[in-house]
Amino acid sequence: MAEDGLQVPAASVARLPLYLRCLEELCANGVATVSSSRLAELAGVNAAKLRKDLSHLGSYGTRGVGYEVINLTHEIQRELGLDEQSPVIVVGLGNLGQALAKHGGFGDRGFPIVALFDVQPDIVGMQIGDLVVAHFDDLAGIVAHYKARTAIISTPADAAQQVTDDVIAAGITSVLNFAPTVVQVGEGVALRQVDLALELQILSYYQPRSDSERDTKLRLSV
C-alpha cells in the first residue's frame, strides 16, 4: 500500500508506465474492465508479474472480475506522481533535440516542453514548434519562472556533464540524458540515460550469426 511509505521495487516502477499506456488504449476503445491476463498480454509481460506489480499500489482489483480500467489508471498515475503536469526543458537543439522538442508525445502524457536552450549562435533564437530557443546563459531565470523540475539533455557528449551540473544548480531534479556519455548527479536528483546507438549494439549480440564461431543464440521461428 502506498500509504505505508513502502517503496515500490525499481523493476515494478519501470513497468507501471507501460501498464498505464495499455490502460489508456483500452479506455480509448471503450473497455471498462480488464483482467490481469489480458492486460499482461497487451503489455507483453507475465500475468503473475503484473499482479505482483499492481499489488504494490494496493488492492484495486475485484476477484472473479478484474480491474476497472479508469480506476486502475488513476491509481497508477497517482503512484507515479502524474497527477499534475510537469514542465520540461530541453537543452541542446541539434537534430535529436529538435525532434524531441517537436515530439507531441511528451505534452500528451503530462510533460509539456516549456523552454529550449542552446549556445550555438545559429540555433539560439530559432523557432521550433511554438518555442524560440533561448541562450543557456538565461537558464536559471527561465527554469524558475516555469517552475520546471525536469530536463532533457540532448547536447554533444562533451558538454553533457557541465550542462547537467548547471541545470541541477538551476533547480532541476529529474534529468533524462540522451548524450552518449555517462553523467553523474548527486543525491536527490533522479537520472535516466538513453543511448540510441547503444540499443542497436545490444541487439547485435542477439542477432543470429552463422559466420561466427559461436553458436546461433536464437533460432529462427519453426
Add this chain to the structure above:
Amino acid sequence: MAEDGLQVPAASVARLPLYLRCLEELCANGVATVSSSRLAELAGVNAAKLRKDLSHLGSYGTRGVGYEVINLTHEIQRELGLDEQSPVIVVGLGNLGQALAKHGGFGDRGFPIVALFDVQPDIVGMQIGDLVVAHFDDLAGIVAHYKARTAIISTPADAAQQVTDDVIAAGITSVLNFAPTVVQVGEGVALRQVDLALELQILSYYQPRSDSERDTKLRLSV
C-alpha cells in the same frame, strides 16, 4: 569463455556497449591501460560487477596491471558481433524518424543507415541527409539489396505492429521500436523497445514530492 557457447547474462550484455563507449573515449585520450576500478567509475557501475561482466568474455586482464584498452575494445566488439558494419533501415520519417536518420551516432558506431521508408505522399521522395525516402511498398527489394538485418521503427503506434510484421517478412531480424506501443515478434527476431515519454514517467516516481501524502523518496544532497 565465448568459445564454450555459454550465454552471457542479459544484464551483462546490456552493459557491454557502455564499457565499449568508455574504452573508446579512453583510447581517444591516448590511454593504453585501464583498471577495473577506473573503467567502472567512468561507466558509473560497481567495479566487481564490471569484472564479473568482463569475465564472461574470457580473461583479458593482467593481474596487478589492468586491461589493455585496445585489446579489451576488440574483445567486447567481437562478443557483441560488432566486427562488421550492420546496415539499418528506418521506417516512419516523422520528426523522430528524421532526427534518427540524420543522427550521425549510428553510422559512427557501425550501424550505417542505408534506406528510409514511409507511406505518406508528402514524405516519400523527400531527401533526408544523403538519402531519399522510399515507399514502404518497395521494402523487400531494398532490404534484400542492402542485406539489411536491422530496422528502426518510428511510425505512429497504430502502424507499428503491421510494419514490424512486414520488415520481418522482408528479412529483418533485429527491431528497435520507438513507437509507443508494444509490438510482438516471433522467435529468432531480437527486439528492443524505447518509449521516450515513458522514461519521463519513470523519473516522475523518483522526483521528490512534498505535496503528496507519501514520504519523499530521495533526499536532496546534504
Add this chain to the structure above:
DNA sequence: TAGATTGTTAATCGATTAACAATC
C-alpha cells in the same frame, strides 16, 4: 452455487557485491 480471477505465498532464478586467493 459454480466459475472466474485476484492477491499472496513460496520456490526458483538471476543479479549484485564484498572479499580474497591468485598472480602479474
Add this chain to the structure above:
DNA sequence: TAGATTGTTAATCGATTAACAATC
C-alpha cells in the same frame, strides 16, 4: 620482493513465476 589488481567465490539481494487460497 612488495604492491597492485584481476578473476572467482560465496553470500546476499532482488526479481520472477507457478500455484492456490481467498473471494467476488
